[in-house]
Amino acid sequence: MKEKKYLIIIPARNEEGRIEKVIREIKRVLPEADILVINDASTDRTEQVSLKEGAKVINLPFNLGYGVALQTGYKYAVRYGYSGVVQLDGDGQHDPSFIPDFLRILERGEADLVIGSRFLTRRNFKGSFLRRIGIIFFAKLTSIIIGQKITDPISGYQAMNRKVVEFCTGDFYPFDYPDADILILLHRAGFKIKETPVVMRERLGGVSLHSGLKPLYYIFKMLLSIFVTVLRKNPNLYKKGE
Secondary structure (H helix, E strand, O other), X not given: OOOOOEEEEEEEOOOOOOHHHHHHHHHHHOOXXXXXXXXXXXXXXXXXXXXXXXXXXXXXXXXXXXXXXXHHHHHHHHHOOOOEEEEOOOOOOEOHHHHHHHHHHHHOOOOOEEEEEHHHOOOOOOOOHXXXXXXXXXXXXXXXXXXXXXXXXXXXXXXXXXXXXXXXXXXXXXXXXXXXXXXXXXXHOOOOEEEEEOOEOOOOOOOOOOOOOHHHHHHHHHHHHHHHHHHOOOHHHHOOOO
């Protein structure tokens, strides 16, 4: 039986000062892991630092956004036959020591998609008022729509099996913020979703996707995307090989 192998995907833009530490921490947890950095048109040395640390790098020609960066990694994983992926950010917020917990859940068949939730631990989440309100609102909305409690729908710390990876290579995948909307779509397609506790650290630097007034734009775009997602035809029709 072929041994299962997972690809670690790190979407990154201008993370020169942080990605070295992230890659090194992943290698301490999973020494044999294949690590792929999706360099979203960084203007610093993100590519050079990643290569120096032994990661593979795909350079996007210009800033295409978080969703495109992730989907690029998914397509790479499908093309090269990986059993699934683990994705985490390049800014140091996601502690790689939790990766084995994700993989155990996948291997046991308890879920097709595993989400790392900062709200299943006793540590208080620190963030702007708008961001906290947005997370609470979309957690409640997602939970109601899918009939399952979701506490952290915006978490970018996730792991998924090959079925989900293939599903997410479709044209419907959100190009900017794949959060609550893609969770709803995956649930409608029949995939099992499970959260697992993680600790998210303070950013080591750089600019957050949710800084300034961006949370207001995020809320508007996500509501629109969820509305469209709910109105889509049966997502099972999107499944590969069916």
